[in-house]
Amino acid sequence: MDLGDQGFQPLAALLPRLRLALAGQGEVSFSAPDPDLGLGLYAGEAVPGGRHRSWLVWAEVAEALGAHLLTPERLAGGRVQVRLRRSGAVARFGSDYGAGSEFGRIDKLEDPSTLLGLVQALRRTLPPPGGRILALGVGSGRELQALDWAAGGPHGCEVVGLDKDASALAQAQQRYPDYRFAVQDVQQLGPDWGRFDLILSLSLLQSPGVQIDPLLRTLRSQHLTARGSLVLGFPNVGYSGGELSYGARMRNFAQPDLSLLMADVAQVRRFLHKHGFKVFVTGKHEVFVTALPANSATPPVCLPGKPDTL
Incomplete structure (x- = not known):
């Protein structure tokens, strides 16, 4: 017309x-x-x-x-x-996040704001070579490519990726044969996994069944080193017809409603401040809560002398 x-x-x-x-x-x-x-x-x-x-x-x-x-x-x-x-109807992913699912088709690092936001958050927190990184709800592992991009080359850290879906983890293992992946419910994390210098989690804390406070307490007390940092991502996007649109979507709302997202981000930020972290909140389609120990120097978010990097 x-x-x-x-x-x-x-x-x-x-x-x-x-x-x-x-x-x-x-x-x-x-x-x-x-x-x-x-x-x-x-x-x-x-x-x-x-x-x-x-x-x-x-x-x-x-x-x-x-x-x-x-x-x-x-x-x-x-x-x-x-x-x-x-475009088509707004995508409803349900509980299927495995290989071959609708959700499994999404590559978040093809969204410019998410790519740049994640790389900058990792540049603040990435441990030196030899450090340990724990990735929770890692899925098929696409976002782990950002570790090398943040380091400006191979990052040289040990990476452990956990998820509940075995089919997604099989894809992650093919992508990164040198990383360790295992099926694990993050609500049942035990101390046997050890401690890590960086804990990375994207689009997990708002998943059904995940209780934010107990999980944060477990991560801080049992799985983070004394100098460890966290990068926690919260989705702020809807999907329709293969494209994303800004804002958390609620049923029966014509426009995004950010109230639940803001409440969860504020809850996490408050917890981390209380336990001695410097906290940054950045991002657009994925809101990143980046936490560093309060007495640590804040690294630059770009690599000096490398204008051709992200």
């Missing part, structure tokens, strides 16, 4: 029209000023032929409407044809 020229419409008038067209036709197009011609302007500022909006704005419009932003067409007279197509 082609809505024609929408270059002068305020966003508050345009969004309902786009939503209605997507609901009825599944795809909609319209013309607007070329974003390249308004670089440096704020969204909505006047340009010849309408209002300036960057491609980032149009991408967020698509995300807000549950649509894909298709490849645009450049038109004559400094205009473009913006095209949106309705």
Whole structure:
């Protein structure tokens, strides 16, 4: 469905029209000023032929409407044809996180904000070669690639990865034959695993059945060295039609509701502060809580002299 020229419409008038067209036709197009011609302007500022909006704005419009932003067409007279197509239903992963599952298809390190956020968190916390790293809820191990990227090369640490799903761990073992992986319920961690210089856990603490306070107490008292650090990730994203969108999703809510996420992050931050850690909260689609011993120097988050690194 082609809505024609929408270059002068305020966003508050345009969004309902786009939503209605997507609901009825599944795809909609319209013309607007070329974003390249308004670089440096704020969204909505006047340009010849309408209002300036960057491609980032149009991408967020698509995300807000549950649509894909298709490849645009450049038109004559400094205009473009913006095209949106309705995406699929919001993904509900249930309890299957193993190899071959819908969740198992997701590579979080293909999301720029998650990739850069994780690498920076690891640069603050990565132990020197010979240290020990514990990865909880490691799944198929894709995110462990960030360890080498954070170190600027092979990190040289011993890595132990734990998860409840044997099929996912089999994939992780194929990826990293030198690491140790084992089936383990993190709620039943025992002291036999020893102590670690870094504990890494992404998208685990909000999983069904995981009790945050008891797990944190166990990790601190039984599995962390005196100089050990933690990087804990909390998902802040939904998935639809193969794409992610910002914000924790709740049933019957049209927009993200961050209340549970903020409560859990605050709970973890409060616990770690109470027990002598410096805590940083960073990230976007994955919110990272990074904790270092309070008396430790805070390392830089970039590698000096290596501008070509992440």
